[in-house]
Amino acid sequence: MNLFNIGKIIIIGYVIFISCDKIKPVVSSTNQISFTEVTKYAGLSDFRHITGAAGDKWFPESMGSGGGFIDYNGDSWPDILLVSGGVWPEKNKSVIPALYLYRNNRDGTFMDVTASTGLADLHTYGFGITVADYDNDDDQDFFFTTIWQNHLFRNDGGSFVDVTAKSGLGKDSLWSTSAIFFDADLDGWADIYVGSYVDWSPENDIWCTLDGITKNYCTPELFNGVPSRFYHNNGNGTFTDQTEQAGFLPAPGKMLGAAELDFNNDGWPDLAVASDTQRDLLYVNNGNGTFDEIGAISGMAYDENGRAKAGMGIDVGVVDGSKKETIFVGNFSKEMISVFRHQSDVFFEDRSALSKIGRPSLMTLTFGLFLFDAELDGDLDLFTANGHVQIGIEQTQDGIYYREPSHLFLNDGSGHFTDIVPIIGGALSKTIVGRGAAYADYDKNGTVDILVTENGGPAHLYRNDNHLNNFLRINVKSINGTRDGLGTKLVGIINNMSMERRVKTGSSFMSHSETTVTFGLGNAEKLDSLYIYWPDGTKEIFHNINGGQEINIMEGQGRLAVQ
């Protein structure tokens, strides 16, 4: 039962006693869920991720990279930014651009604008992107992680300037993975947490094998983890490394995903971190931009047997009526996707199996993962991009495949999920070597679409064709917080049922989704109430907002602007 079905019961009461109810229960059947692959039509089919593999089976080649959505030209239509991997200087003669940027033509197609936006000349071995308006100048900048130096690109009127050196974010040369912008100390400037993986280089590469004869890709147990780093935004275009001062050391490293949350509802952003073969981490904000790591005590660091899993992508959201945040982490094959719901105090409950996600996810290796309302019925569903790291795994592990279908776990509204991909088939059932995953309503029809990257393969754009339910999409602009409202919590109410969303970057695996918030309204025509909890602690309330539209809300203005 989703929240609208619960609503149905309440509605009956209204019909009897008031007889003026307009909200209708949503029809949420798997029949109405459909995604169509539109990669070719969209003009994205020429893109290929390059692993640089030249026979040495170097560890980074198995990792893949991310991508996502960015509105680089400020026209409110999501554009697409893809990381193309890289080549090894010693092994490959030709170099490739590290990034590809595609402008949204507003008709379902995209145009390659990599060169005209100043991104064509960067050559490196890239992994992830995260997007935010770090300088609060009302446009979207982005941070790009690589195996060597990372890069910060400032958006200057629709073209990008590499400001890495000036920003102070280019000092380290470490294997970085996912990064997340968030305002750790609520000073109104987006800080950044940059995930680090392992201490690998061609010089310390190790010979790994599945069959004792041929070299295959190693797994991270064999390498020392490198702790992730935290940089404070000084508000003047520069950042200061405050990893230790902010409480992010010591750390086991091998980080692949980070998500912002506020599990204790104190208004200060906390951070959940997925770590590969190490314990997952939960950083609780001390209320001043410093953190304590409480993953093990909280119960979210390990599985029910105390084992560290291979944490990859991560996301957090409220997925049931408990109003408690739940953390989702993608893991290796033969490991369930982790599902930890906040209970009370600092404790989390392991709901991996209870959520019904655990068992169906056991056979797949999940990288990208995010929560979104796939069928606009009001609850958050879970999409996962899957693909193994070992080519030829089929030969050594029965039932496990290198190329894997995606999962789309539909939420019944109570935090119990069903993978509908085996039922509906279609584009999501196509087997791929999935890595990054992100969402946005690229065609601005109210439904949330999916972008997936493959390791050594194409990107995929899956158009969401569910048009039966209503929606409301909201962009926020903060005055006292970061301009793009990072950390803002929005609670939508229909018929006393609430939907909680958070404006955030990070999450998933090395990818970036839109920061526009989508509320699925089911068959309801409007949102009864909208509560906005701004990062500075103030609250605004709006009532009776019509669905079927995208609106902008500026902090403290008390009004909605329709796009």
Next chain:
Amino acid sequence: MKYLILLIFSLYCCSSNEKQTENETWVNPKANRYLLQGSDLLKQHNFTQALAFADSADKYATQKADVHFFKGRVYSELGRFAEAEQAYKNTLEDMPSYNGVWNNLGNNAYRQQNFSLAIDFYKKELTLGRATIPLRALGRAFVELGQTDSARSYFEKAIELDDKYTAAYFNLAQLEEDEGNLKKALKYSSRAYGIEPENLEYRYVYSTLLVQLNRGSEAIYNLKEIVKQWPWHHGAHYNLGRALIKTGHQVDGEKYLEQAEQVRAAQAKIDHLENTVRALPDDPYSYAALAFALRKVGRYNDAMHSYKVALYLDQDNFDIWNNVANLYLLQGDTVTALATYNYIITRNSALTDVWLNMGVVYALSNQKEKARNAWERILAAEPNNASAQKFIRKLNNN
């Protein structure tokens, strides 16, 4: 006939996965005796000798199927699946309806993560007669392939045949736990644990389910007992820590979580080494490294198994022999430890480390002269050996 029944019992009962059988073949008594001795040696992980006894049995056996089957079991334990398969095939050539062969072939396929093939084998075993072991094994293979309905059905069929079959209850509990049906899982694990309360694995799963069901206070006693007996078990430490913290015993709980962290690091190393031996099954040093890691965490029996596989692969590796002798000592088996040291020095009398260790064992068992002799042998070859000098001085002072 009594002999034969004994033999067959020992052949099938070493592993809970292996099926009981009643292959009523006539075997030469001498061959029987060799096979029985071989079976004892197999229990002690003395693989090379076990195979030698099988060869001896082979000389006298008029019906070879038992000999081939026994060899199949030895090779299976060694993880040498190709040789095991050949031995099992030889068994079937001699006696196509030999009970247990298909089951054990299934086990080997399962161990090689070829679950579909394992299912085929188990089904063939069932054509010889319905039995709990292959039924349960089928369930386990279906679990690995994610086909849980089939798995559940086979576990239930096994229980239909024997309602006290704890292993099947245990597997059902795990299956229901994975499916998120914690109360059902608790019911099944409670049944397994109730029938076999001394089984720590059942006790552990029962306890963890209590923790998951927010009944941690009921699990604390059991988990403390498991931690005592299995100090290397990170899951027990972890769940005990969690149960204590959630019942308000923060300090104690954090202590166990810290211990869990240390145990986990050791387990991670073991997991890695287990993967290595799977990838390099002919490398004695991989097995020796695994054995060392297992010994370090106190899993002596598993360590001995790995050392013995290493020795099977490299019979003349005296470093490994020395480690085996040391492990016997850790297990409290001074007699076998000394016998092993003696065996090593009869093969190579120049190994000072072995003399040194042998002297220590003699000294600890109050055989001072033998200890002195051992250490003096070292000084004869290495007059400046500081350890030997120190031990002799100590002996003289006592």
